[in-house]
Amino acid sequence: MSSDTAPIAAAQPSPTLLIVDDDRDFARSAADFARSHGYQPYLAHSLEQSRGFAQLPVVDLLLLDLDLPDGNGIDLLDDQDLPELGHVAIVTGHPSVETAARAVAKPIADYLVKPLSPEQFKGLLERAAQPVHARLGEIGRSGMIGDSPAMRRLIAQLEQAAPSNASVLLSGESGTGKELAARAVHRLSGRAGPFVAVNCGAIAPDLLASHLFGHERGSFTGASSRHCGYFEQAAGGTLFLDEIAEMPAALQVYLLRVLEAGSLTRVGGTEEVAIDVRVVAATNRDPLRALADGALREDLYYRLADFHLELPPLRSRGDDAMLIARSILHELNARYGTHKRFAAGIEATIAAHRWPGNVRELRSAVQRAFLTAAGAQIRIAPGARKPVSAAAGPDQVNFSVGMTYAQIEQEMLLRTLAHFDNDRTRAARALGVSVRTIHNQIARLRESGHEVD
Structure with missing residues (x-):
């Protein structure tokens, strides 16, 4: 053989x-x-x-x-x-x-x-x-996998938005594939320049301006030469701004100006630099909630959301989870030169799990099963690797699968306020949000019948 x-x-x-x-x-x-x-x-x-x-x-x-x-x-x-x-x-x-x-x-x-x-x-x-x-489940030229009605709608929207220069805002839970959707927009746009991705929440706020817009030599300590930021690096292509709601408010103001003017000024410089960049932004927050909390400026939201597309969670995509699992297994077999396959009954196992981590969790589960399988057949154990913690003490919070984001935020807010003796300012600092956000959340809790001091 x-x-x-x-x-x-x-x-x-x-x-x-x-x-x-x-x-x-x-x-x-x-x-x-x-x-x-x-x-x-x-x-x-x-x-x-x-x-x-x-x-x-x-x-x-x-x-x-x-x-x-x-x-x-x-x-x-x-x-x-x-x-x-x-x-x-x-x-x-x-x-x-x-x-x-x-x-x-x-x-x-x-x-x-x-x-x-x-x-x-x-x-x-x-x-x-x-x-x-x-x-x-391969549809069109998007490169995305899915045959559910929700994914067909999303891919049709991506194909509609891509050929224009309109900005696109992608929202959805963590792990739903927002960067993959952004790459699909770039691929379908026909733009000749590169696709450049930056996570706004992963860069220190005081460095983000330099990373995005570049800086001139001597503009700050350590700036020994001119640096072209991500906007200039993406010239003629697409810039993907992930976790846009984590960008500091002052920088959101400058970003809005850059998008509207079509030009930027490097940090420490005076020269206007023209840019030709398609911007796709993303957030795992509900954009309207981010607006209410003050995490996202309203004027920037409208500038970014010429097309606002929401990515569906994997649990609402029916058989797509199995299609994606097969594709991941194929990639692994090709990479390692193997011919492993799923054991009987895998469809029911995958369908029964809600995949709170979405495609990212599914990929992790398939990879783990692939690498630990003793033979040619692999079996997935969804949720097998989760952090284990002791029961929550007075300064700890335990969350469980099935809780909504609203419930998680509520529990974290109430426990943090209690820890700081209801000091809104200290609680806001600990949670990394504005005091206004704390007041807005407390007002919503009171409206829903909770007693909050």
């Missing part, structure tokens, strides 16, 4: 073809033809060799000869250890009524007689590939 080709390394899965035929010349030429049409072919020349491919996650097209050295090809379909099969085609040089009758009773889609013409074989490859795209 041997593979005719090395494992594929492409990011997107290719349809797989298993050719079981003792005519080596036919098998090799069929493999070459299929490869030229985007397939990943594997060859076996007997029933025994074909069983060596049981570890493949899926066989999208099985090309099966009838007369093999160790039996009839149809017998292979009774094997309980076969991988998941897509399209099954019998290809024989010796057709008979008996074998045709047996084929009718099996899950066989085509019964073809050698020799096959190129047009005939191409048609077979195209028919077999059609379900592959549905299985993977």
